[in-house]
Amino acid sequence: MKVLKFGGTSVGSADSIRTVISIIENNLERGEHIAVVFSAMGGVTNKLIEIGKMAASGNTEYIEFLKVVEERHFAVVRGLINVKHQSSTFAAVRGLFNELGDILKGVSWIRELSDRTLDLIMSFGERLSTLVITEILRSKGINAEFCDARQIIHTNATYGMGDVNFEVTNHQILEYFAKSTALQCVTGFIASTAEGITTTLGRGGSDYTASIIGAALEADSIEIWTDVDGMMTADPRKVANAFTIPSISYAEAMELSHFGAKVIYPPSLQPAFAKNITLKVLNTFNVDFEGTYVQKAANGKEYAITGISSIDEIALVNIQGSGMIGVAGISGRLFTALSNNSISVILISQASSEHSICFSIDPKNAQKAREILEKEFSAEIAIGHIDGISIEKNLSIIAIVGEGMKKSTGVSGKLFSVLGKNGINVVATAQGSSELNISVVISKSDLSKALNAIHGVFFQSETRSLNLFIVGVGLIGGTLLEQIRNQTGYLREEKLLNLNIAGLSNTKKMLLDPDGIKPDQWRDRINDEGVKTSLPAFVQRMIELNLPNSVFVDCTSDKDIVQYYHMLLDASISVVTPNKVANSGSYSEYLALQRTALQRGVKFLYETNVGAGLPIINTIQGLMASGDKFLKIEAILSGTLSYIFNSFGPSVRFADVVREAKAKGFTEPDPREDLSGADVARKILILAREVGVPLEAEEITIAQILPDNCLKANSVDSFFEEMEVSDSFFAGLRENAEAEGKKLRYIASLENGKALVQLQTVDAQHPFYTLSGSDNIISFTTERYKDRPLVIKGPGAGAEVTASGVFADIMSISSYLG
Numbered sequence: 001m002k003v004l005k006f007g008g009t010s011v012g013s014a015d016s017i018r019t020v021i022s023i024i025e026n027n028l029e030r031g032e033h034i035a036v037v038f039s040a041m042g043g044v045t046n047k048l049i050e051i052g053k054m055a056a057s058g059n060t061e062y063i064e065f066l067k068v069v070e071e072r073h074f075a076v077v078r079g080l081i082n083v084k085h086q087s088s089t090f091a092a093v094r095g096l097f098n099e100l101g102d103i104l105k106g107v108s109w110i111r112e113l114s115d116r117t118l119d120l121i122m123s124f125g126e127r128l129s130t131l132v133i134t135e136i137l138r139s140k141g142i143n144a145e146f147c148d149a150r151q152i153i154h155t156n157a158t159y160g161m162g163d164v165n166f167e168v169t170n171h172q173i174l175e176y177f178a179k180s181t182a183l184q185c186v187t188g189f190i191a192s193t194a195e196g197i198t199t200t201l202g203r204g205g206s207d208y209t210a211s212i213i214g215a216a217l218e219a220d221s222i223e224i225w226t227d228v229d230g231m232m233t234a235d236p237r238k239v240a241n242a243f244t245i246p247s248i249s250y251a252e253a254m255e256l257s258h259f260g261a262k263v264i265y266p267p268s269l270q271p272a273f274a275k276n277i278t279l280k281v282l283n284t285f286n287v288d289f290e291g292t293y294v295q296k297a298a299n300g301k302e303y304a305i306t307g308i309s310s311i312d313e314i315a316l317v318n319i320q321g322s323g324m325i326g327v328a329g330i331s332g333r334l335f336t337a338l339s340n341n342s343i344s345v346i347l348i349s350q351a352s353s354e355h356s357i358c359f360s361i362d363p364k365n366a367q368k369a370r371e372i373l374e375k376e377f378s379a380e381i382a383i384g385h386i387d388g389i390s391i392e393k394n395l396s397i398i399a400i401v402g403e404g405m406k407k408s409t410g411v412s413g414k415l416f417s418v419l420g421k422n423g424i425n426v427v428a429t430a431q432g433s434s435e436l437n438i439s440v441v442i443s444k445s446d447l448s449k450a451l452n453a454i455h456g457v458f459f460q461s462e463t464r465s466l467n468l469f470i471v472g473v474g475l476i477g478g479t480l481l482e483q484i485r486n487q488t489g490y491l492r493e494e495k496l497l498n499l500n501i502a503g504l505s506n507t508k509k510m511l512l513d514p515d516g517i518k519p520d521q522w523r524d525r526i527n528d529e530g531v532k533t534s535l536p537a538f539v540q541r542m543i544e545l546n547l548p549n550s551v552f553v554d555c556t557s558d559k560d561i562v563q564y565y566h567m568l569l570d571a572s573i574s575v576v577t578p579n580k581v582a583n584s585g586s587y588s589e590y591l592a593l594q595r596t597a598l599q600r601g602v603k604f605l606y607e608t609n610v611g612a613g614l615p616i617i618n619t620i621q622g623l624m625a626s627g628d629k630f631l632k633i634e635a636i637l638s639g640t641l642s643y644i645f646n647s648f649g650p651s652v653r654f655a656d657v658v659r660e661a662k663a664k665g666f667t668e669p670d671p672r673e674d675l676s677g678a679d680v681a682r683k684i685l686i687l688a689r690e691v692g693v694p695l696e697a698e699e700i701t702i703a704q705i706l707p708d709n710c711l712k713a714n715s716v717d718s719f720f721e722e723m724e725v726s727d728s729f730f731a732g733l734r735e736n737a738e739a740e741g742k743k744l745r746y747i748a749s750l751e752n753g754k755a756l757v758q759l760q761t762v763d764a765q766h767p768f769y770t771l772s773g774s775d776n777i778i779s780f781t782t783e784r785y786k787d788r789p790l791v792i793k794g795p796g797a798g799a800e801v802t803a804s805g806v807f808a809d810i811m812s813i814s815s816y817l818g
Ligand SMILES: NC(=O)C1=CN([C@@H]2O[C@H](COP(=O)(O)OP(=O)(O)OC[C@H]3O[C@@H](n4cnc5c(N)ncnc54)[C@H](O)[C@@H]3O)[C@@H](O)[C@H]2O)C=CC1
Pocket: 471, 472, 473, 474, 475, 476, 477, 505, 506, 507, 508, 533, 535, 555, 556, 557, 558, 561, 578, 579, 580, 608, 609, 612, 639, 665, 666, 667, 668, 669, 796, 797, 798, 799, 802
């Protein structure tokens, strides 16, 4: 035997009722022995309450409102019952509305609406829906009977939430169901006192009816038909990646529902749980979907936790004082005082120091709680044994729930680590010894970010998202977007990673969209939807969006953008950049950025600052972390200069080679930076700092190669003109080197705390002699690499290699975030 319960939306319209009827018919055709419980048509209960209140306030408009409700029921009768059978149903429905109309008239006369009368008014919702559906079934030749639950479920006289008398009720149900073999269509939610006065069952009402009947009849299962695909891993309105939990235990369902998962209200299913009846949560609007099984013990679990839920708004009360230590009875008095005043406590946390107790409550009760506790502990407060009561608001609770926690270690580690990596501060925490639930109290403004981050990390087999905010879509930024576009499919399928471009900005326009800008649409979208660029507004919006796993990617050479890095890192947003400005500013600025990133648990990555995608910074950081000491660095760090001196032959003009380097994407946006040695100086400065030498830019010696006229050129165009003017000077440099069988190389070095950048001539024996193209070469002499230096060589400039270095930094953040 099986009990089916259909909720308000399932019976909310002629269309949905048609589906309900076919679900019932299918069961009957399969020979299932079933009973059915119905809620009121969706929204009707609330309307009836509103109408009752209107009548009680003397507002006669309630009559019109009631007509609308009546018409909804008539429409179903007209739509689903053939004309031949319609009139008797119309008459019965009209009869109920007449009765209800009389009651409301009474309410409006005496201008009073007691809980008892309200229960009676509300009862019409279920009585009407059940009556209509019973008649529809009968008109289809099904032997169905209307069962008014008031005849079988008896409660005490607590109106609005009757307390069921199970002894009497169970007996009555058994007796009632034994009398007839017809399909029983039972009104949900309503009951009566032993004297026959109508009551209701409170929260989860119709589920409770199904559970009471199922338990009394020892049903094999109870199906709760609703309008969603079962119980979800998180509230899908808050976590887009939430998915249906296939199997959940009673205890887990109970824990999850306490925190908001409103699909079912498990306390009302207690009678069914006590009899070990399997419950299925199914979707009337997606009949073939498996839904969620709720059983004593859940079936094999794939994940360490089963679900995540939250309470959006709580207040945290803290009571502390030295006089609480070792004094018995403080918490007893505290919670008794709250309970005597009907203040329910959601979470309690006390450290073993016994110096303070904190607990969370509904913020509505915060002021009252303060007054109660100040009164209760007035004596202790007066003599300073208790410091006082403090209350913090705008907080939320998140609970992760699952029986799997009992067996697996590291669940709480994972929870706190993902919160930390996203810069979310945990204000309080609690874990019961049942190990079924770990709760954390966090700032309300972090709720959505926290839920999404936690969901991502615990339900790993679903795709995780990294939210990218890219500023500067020139050569490197544009190439990066192209690489992301080409990799999207692979990353999603093979790495379960979604690179969500949540923001883009060029110098003219910017666009932020938390739902993502597709990498093949960014040009059109930024043109069509973008607003005027403002870096402060971009950064502020990013911080406001507060998305989990956010990364800011600076692909500009802007000098002012750097001031925002602090703000971003401080807001727990990682920064990835090829822009060298930040790391080559003052040493204190460099240090501050490193520290902020470390403190906030986020990443500041800039591998492409030196040697583009070549693994130079990572190599240094690895050696430094493992305790190696750098003795000497010798390097060619400019792709541009490398290319120029490799391509500058007798038949070409120097300026034209520089033009070629620029066209190939090797140069800085302003090539004077490369030719003046400034770019190389920045790079050796960054390397020096990485190996622990705290240099400032002014301390680097740059041996200038440019003649004065080139150096003084005040625009890029005039710079090229001046190089043409000085062509013989450059040709002379080359010819002198060639005469000695040598090559020109622009070499940076660091030794004994001194950095030097200069043009040198090297002979065929020198390891830098054979360099070609835009190659960089870096030779590290360290205590471990003393006899033979560690050498890294390869293309050190250009769009593809630089963008892929930036991409690699982004990917390393994704693995760090787990
Ligand atoms: N080209 C290369 O091989 C390498 C370049 N880099 C660095 O990469 C960065 C980008 O270089 P490229 O892409 O070659 O330069 P680019 O000039 O092609 O691109 C930079 C883009 O950023 C935009 N931009 C500048 N300030 C902005 C702001 N405040 N807001 C929005 N957009 C802004 C510019 O309009 C330009 O479109 C530079 O910092 C450079 O030093 C690093 C390693 C290698």
